[in-house]
Amino acid sequence: MNFVCVKDFENHAYNVLPKNALDYYKSGAGLETTLNNNEKAFSRLRIRPRCLRNVSKRDLSTTILGSKISMPLGIAPTAMQKMAHPEGEMANARAAEYYETIFIQSTISTSSIEEVAEAAPNAIKWFQLYIYNDREVTLGLIKRAEKAGFKAIVLTVDTPFFGIRFADMKNQFTLPPHLRLANFGGEKATKINSTKDGVSGLNNYVNNLFDASLTWKDVAWLKSVTSLPIVLKGILTAEDATIAADMGIAGILVSNHGARQVDGTPASIEALPEIAYAVGNRVEIYLDGGVRDGTDVFKALALGARMVFMGRPALWGLAHSGEEGVKKVLNLIKTQLDSTLAISGCSSIGDIKKEHVVWDNYYCKL
Amino acid sequence: MNFVCVKDFENHAYNVLPKNALDYYKSGAGLETTLNNNEKAFSRLRIRPRCLRNVSKRDLSTTILGSKISMPLGIAPTAMQKMAHPEGEMANARAAEYYETIFIQSTISTSSIEEVAEAAPNAIKWFQLYIYNDREVTLGLIKRAEKAGFKAIVLTVDTPFFGIRFADMKNQFTLPPHLRLANFGGEKATKINSTKDGVSGLNNYVNNLFDASLTWKDVAWLKSVTSLPIVLKGILTAEDATIAADMGIAGILVSNHGARQVDGTPASIEALPEIAYAVGNRVEIYLDGGVRDGTDVFKALALGARMVFMGRPALWGLAHSGEEGVKKVLNLIKTQLDSTLAISGCSSIGDIKKEHVVWDNYYCKL
Amino acid sequence: MNFVCVKDFENHAYNVLPKNALDYYKSGAGLETTLNNNEKAFSRLRIRPRCLRNVSKRDLSTTILGSKISMPLGIAPTAMQKMAHPEGEMANARAAEYYETIFIQSTISTSSIEEVAEAAPNAIKWFQLYIYNDREVTLGLIKRAEKAGFKAIVLTVDTPFFGIRFADMKNQFTLPPHLRLANFGGEKATKINSTKDGVSGLNNYVNNLFDASLTWKDVAWLKSVTSLPIVLKGILTAEDATIAADMGIAGILVSNHGARQVDGTPASIEALPEIAYAVGNRVEIYLDGGVRDGTDVFKALALGARMVFMGRPALWGLAHSGEEGVKKVLNLIKTQLDSTLAISGCSSIGDIKKEHVVWDNYYCKL
Amino acid sequence: MNFVCVKDFENHAYNVLPKNALDYYKSGAGLETTLNNNEKAFSRLRIRPRCLRNVSKRDLSTTILGSKISMPLGIAPTAMQKMAHPEGEMANARAAEYYETIFIQSTISTSSIEEVAEAAPNAIKWFQLYIYNDREVTLGLIKRAEKAGFKAIVLTVDTPFFGIRFADMKNQFTLPPHLRLANFGGEKATKINSTKDGVSGLNNYVNNLFDASLTWKDVAWLKSVTSLPIVLKGILTAEDATIAADMGIAGILVSNHGARQVDGTPASIEALPEIAYAVGNRVEIYLDGGVRDGTDVFKALALGARMVFMGRPALWGLAHSGEEGVKKVLNLIKTQLDSTLAISGCSSIGDIKKEHVVWDNYYCKL
Numbered sequence A, B, C, D: 001m002n003f004v005c006v007k008d009f010e011n012h013a014y015n016v017l018p019k020n021a022l023d024y025y026k027s028g029a030g031l032e033t034t035l036n037n038n039e040k041a042f043s044r045l046r047i048r049p050r051c052l053r054n055v056s057k058r059d060l061s062t063t064i065l066g067s068k069i070s071m072p073l074g075i076a077p078t079a080m081q082k083m084a085h086p087e088g089e090m091a092n093a094r095a096a097e098y099y100e101t102i103f104i105q106s107t108i109s110t111s112s113i114e115e116v117a118e119a120a121p122n123a124i125k126w127f128q129l130y131i132y133n134d135r136e137v138t139l140g141l142i143k144r145a146e147k148a149g150f151k152a153i154v155l156t157v158d159t160p161f162f163g164i165r166f167a168d169m170k171n172q173f174t175l176p177p178h179l180r181l182a183n184f185g186g187e188k189a190t191k192i193n194s195t196k197d198g199v200s201g202l203n204n205y206v207n208n209l210f211d212a213s214l215t216w217k218d219v220a221w222l223k224s225v226t227s228l229p230i231v232l233k234g235i236l237t238a239e240d241a242t243i244a245a246d247m248g249i250a251g252i253l254v255s256n257h258g259a260r261q262v263d264g265t266p267a268s269i270e271a272l273p274e275i276a277y278a279v280g281n282r283v284e285i286y287l288d289g290g291v292r293d294g295t296d297v298f299k300a301l302a303l304g305a306r307m308v309f310m311g312r313p314a315l316w317g318l319a320h321s322g323e324e325g326v327k328k329v330l331n332l333i334k335t336q337l338d339s340t341l342a343i344s345g346c347s348s349i350g351d352i353k354k355e356h357v358v359w360d361n362y363y364c365k366l
């Protein structure tokens, strides 16, 4: 067994994925300062373990928007997963189903809402929404997600424009011709398969079709057209979190979009505390970005997240062996989280306290 | 398309420029701590993006000393640009003209004031002034710039001496024989083509011909002899900025001369906040040094600059393909700035606020 | 003489030990951030030497739990030392005996309590205890240690679970077949010689046999069944130290288990000051983790430790030449400590004061 | 001309010196954290240049203990300079003489007091004193220095023991047989030419012959037996500086002995401010350690030193070409200091102010 941590799956994916897909999956915006920092910031946090607390039985389960999940780690929405494995989003969702946790499906997935629902009927599925200029199309997506039994709408609010990713520009990234954006017909399904002027096909797609004029009023509209709880994905400041809480949003997913939108944003874990401090008692708070390890999950929870999601690690799992690969990745991190809880003196998710985690500079003050 | 960021142009220039010119262009003073820090300091700043703010239409234009420019990024004065491309300053000015922004011409340029004016009649041109021991010669330059339609005099105040740059000393740098300092005749045009005692020819030139005795009185003199607005280039402290503001100077260009004068000065972006804080409401403040990316422009503006300039990136553009190359560089950064604005929730330059940018250590306090 | 510091012994061991044993000895948990930090944190401390204090005679001796030792450096408990040298724990204990300092024997040693006692009758021996699910077995260990003349019970409180160490997982670590856990018979002696499912045999062993339900009540139980003083090993927070002090525990060994339990814990030396501050006047405080040098000992003592222990360096000494190798390692650090005392203006352990050591950031405040 | 900075001379010396001598010259104590930090700490300081201050004429001269020197950079005492060049200390002193600055001769030099005095009669010479167990011998040195026209006694207070330097241990360092400690006869001259037990011959020498019992009373004794002003070399704390000032000592040389005594001491430049703050108005304060550049001199002066010394750079100069080499090194740094003054807006040493220099973290506070 040579796969003992996420890095092993990542290294494997680097060897097997075609360059076009690999670069698309792994890249961050600009100089990738934030991409690196998403992981590095976790390593600047210190765990303060408590001892002698009877940790013989541990329970990693928690509830999210009323659903019980077996551990506070789910799968973040990432686009076009069939580039990693023929079963793409369906395999990913089944792995989440197996581990009784949340799978978030991207709007621009290569399996349709209905295909995913059918593949993983018992998974807790959320639908990640991009609002298109074409509001009818948008509404259609929402209704199909509701009908397919999805449990929340995750509105991504950090993507009025698509981030500039150098590798995709160099590769003139397009979706391979045998794949399509499965939730759509016509231009919206296939515009991403071609490019012009050496620009990433995805950027063309997004900047042409997504609605860059969104404001909080559109969030109100969204609330009015769906009965599902709404999660805002991509909030990075206490200011925006406060507006969301004031509007009665159900959840906030603190995220910098895997460092793919604009380089220089804080690591998600850096941004978390100010948001938890501002609205932690009013809204459920989640985090994604740089989670690679059970200790990362623990740290995020101590700093105020209720659960975390991971994007790329699931893609590396898919690239390895589809559903099985994602399960292995989930299992590794679950085992690590379990161990971290035990060694930190926690028997349950609720035992994780603020005092369990501090920044490294906490220690050089005495 | 393999040129997607300034670094690509820089790498290209490293391959094509002769060593003598390349070293002159890229070097910084002494051990180059500040040179590296000029760029690195930008990467220690974090952007706090705001979301849901209707960014469907963005306007990058602003006004500087009353002139409207299409974006807050211009071209800093760098000497002897014909070493990079036969059309040198003329090509550079035409690129600025194309992008409706400011071109600052160096006193020690290899195209004359008049040649630049003729090449780019509609560019907003500023003239960077070194005051020579010979005050008549100096006055001549000012009058010619006025006559040629330049819109401001940029007095460089950080160069009573020329900085010590190890590579130029090793190379015994001189201007290649087929080029001359085009604003002058006689010794002032050609002294730079030779050297002695293993000293850079440029250092000999400057230390012999420039007036190292300048004080604020000479700034008063300058004000008295020209009707053009005066910008002081090279201020790095709140103390000097305050004197400038008290004298009624129109603009301050916060700069460490591309880290070429004395190693150990702060990065320009480090020095900016204290100056903005001290005089930001009384003087227009600009910045140059280490700007390589649209996010850098955004950060500088958030910290108090009204516009920024870049020196070396334009040289790398020139070395690539003259006017076209500089245009490409300007276009890349403009596109990045546009994307940064959008993703940060800004529709116009005026929307960029202090709260949008913080130092990295802001996040490890909670 | 090419062995002038611990690193030389470490490098040697890397060359001579079989991979299975070497990886087991050297690894830390997870990504090994804490493992590296255990040593690096020492290097961020600065010694403030005092001069002109007559250091012609130095005395490194001190007393620990009433026993006089020749220097404040002892040997931490590490499991299965016969993988490093055929005489394993016995050789190690003899080296400690020679240097009149403390040897702590691990529960899961490859020499028995009685063998160690016989090999080093005059050594000050402490017994490190893991509490097994089987309380009778546990009690047996305690009684045997008492009978064999051990002077303290060191209860390790950071190991309800065994840490996740990637290399051991990849190696599917097991104790080589010719060795056994010498304090036990049956399953408890040999379960560690095999593995299943690509999991470290040690993790299987610990997670099956150790009691993960321990609480402070079990510490009270331990106090009630032995007359020996009790040291709690593995405390990293002021909170737990306070509980221990309130219970009348004799000693606290500040330790993160050589960074082997969960990655992300503070370096031991980082955690020390808060503990010394909280209970330093009520309990004897010791430290292990990253001690490689006489200056490390000095720093730990200045920050509040009464003595320190080292784990891996003794293993490297064993791997070099058994008892002689450990003596050489002890001698090197003793000589360095002596030199550090002299140059810092201290003639005795008691002369080392808080003011002698500060964190590096102390100096950039001006 | 390929030698444009101290590093060039250092690299050259690394190529030409025999290993035994090179290692002795370049090494620091222990893991060399402090050795590296001596230089690196300078690079964490920022110069805040002032502009428009008439720097056409600059005067680098200053007075030290009443003697006028041409620049605030002198030569620190380093032992056994003939290993670098046959003329050793004599060549070094002549270079100092040429540049009208201070040369400090080591007690354990390979030229005698009288030889140096004869070689450089007009140099301002100070004598660095190690107090031997044999007080008569010590007194003899003082009297000879007085007679030979030396202007101060520099008592090194950081060397009750010699530091542990790994390379010297490995090399079993001894002075080559054709050289001797020229100030002595008999054992004191030659004991250093041999070694035993793989210990550096120098450590044997020092630890046997130097007086490790020194206290402030011995400083009082020294004051009583000489009319020369006394400088204490090796003070690193405000506490000791205060004692020195209270005793009426003339000068304090802030130094960590080139990081050769105990690893972990602060960089000299780190220790300077607390000392300047405590006694800067009562005692002349100097610094050595890590000075490699004109900006280093400037920074030390801004933080409170009246002059600085350099040790190794002069050895690299000697190794290059004896007196000429040292002159070249002095000239390079002098030129750099001159440039630094000019560009920072200073015309004289007295113009350098505290406000000219700040630590790097000054700038990330906003």
Ligand SMILES: Cc1cc2nc3c(=O)[nH]c(=O)nc-3n(C[C@H](O)[C@H](O)[C@H](O)COP(=O)(O)O)c2cc1C
Pocket: A024, A025, A026, A038, A076, A077, A078, A079, A106, A107, A108, A128, A156, A233, A255, A256, A257, A258, A259, A260, A288, A289, A290, A291, A309, A310, A311, A312, A313
């Ligand atoms: C290849 C890729 C595609 C992504 N596609 C989407 C998407 O379609 N919608 C969305 O909201 N976020 C998308 N994200 C962002 C992820 O939801 C998530 O924020 C991010 O991957 C978390 O960081 P991590 O990859 O370090 O775990 C994508 C991320 C990656 C890496």
Ligand SMILES: Cc1cc2nc3c(=O)[nH]c(=O)nc-3n(C[C@H](O)[C@H](O)[C@H](O)COP(=O)(O)O)c2cc1C
Pocket: B024, B025, B026, B038, B076, B077, B078, B079, B106, B107, B108, B128, B156, B233, B255, B256, B257, B258, B259, B260, B288, B289, B290, B291, B309, B310, B311, B312, B313
């Ligand atoms: C090759 C070169 C030549 C320069 N020549 C001049 C000059 O003649 N006058 C001047 O005021 N600044 C000069 N500068 C400084 C630039 O105006 C500007 O401050 C600097 O280049 C900005 O830093 P950047 O190169 O990192 O963008 C020069 C800079 C470089 C790199």
Ligand SMILES: Cc1cc2nc3c(=O)[nH]c(=O)nc-3n(C[C@H](O)[C@H](O)[C@H](O)COP(=O)(O)O)c2cc1C
Pocket: C024, C025, C026, C038, C076, C077, C078, C079, C106, C107, C108, C128, C156, C233, C255, C256, C257, C258, C259, C260, C288, C289, C290, C291, C309, C310, C311, C312, C313
């Ligand atoms: C190979 C190895 C085995 C260990 N076994 C034990 C053990 O059986 N019981 C225990 O309490 N600690 C054990 N430890 C932890 C040590 O007692 C000690 O805390 C640690 O080694 C100190 O760090 P250092 O190795 O950096 O000196 C072990 C450590 C190592 C490296």
Ligand SMILES: Cc1cc2nc3c(=O)[nH]c(=O)nc-3n(C[C@H](O)[C@H](O)[C@H](O)COP(=O)(O)O)c2cc1C
Pocket: D024, D025, D026, D038, D076, D077, D078, D079, D106, D107, D108, D128, D156, D233, D255, D256, D257, D258, D259, D260, D288, D289, D290, D291, D309, D310, D311, D312, D313
């Ligand atoms: C090779 C060498 C020999 C030294 N010998 C002496 C000495 O005999 N007496 C003394 O007081 N300091 C001695 N020192 C310390 C120097 O005086 C001075 O403190 C140090 O070299 C300054 O640091 P730098 O080498 O970085 O300039 C020696 C330093 C070196 C590098």
